[in-house]
Amino acid sequence: MLRTCSKSLDIAIFSLTNNTLYEAIKEVWEAGCAVRIIADDECCKNYGSDVYRLAALGIPVKTDNSERFHMHHKMAIIDRSVVVTGSFNWTSQAVKNNQENILFFENKGLAQQYTDEYNHLWNTFTVEISPEKAKELMKKSRDD
Secondary structure, three states: OHHHOOOEEEEEEOOEOOHHHHHHHHHHHHOOOEEEEEEOHHHHOOOOOOHHHHHHOOOOEEEOOOOOOOOOOOEEEEOOOEEEEOOOOEOHHHHHOOOOOOEEEEOHHHHHHHHHHHHHHHHHOOEEOOHHHHHHHHHHHHHO
């Protein structure tokens, strides 16, 4: 579904470790779609997280800034007309083993409500992961 994106893709996720989803996001970014990602700061540090890899490509990424509280949304808005949401974490574990749900709604009104919430989060979160910072964080995690 992510590969159907032709204009914009806004993603808010708790965790992203699924390489197939990483590749789909990378593909639409490289095809010229506007992509933004909001992620949980602690999950970005986890082994196998793909968030820094996406930021290193130049995709705008923001995170929360709290070890205690989490950015726990699991949603995407595709071309401001399709909402993807549910309990589904964007991880290999979720695909293979967990009991998760994911819903797709093609509804511009609902997509606008989700976009409004997404924009609120985007403007609230101040931690931006630049491509340079992402590369530094990836190197640090390999060295640790």
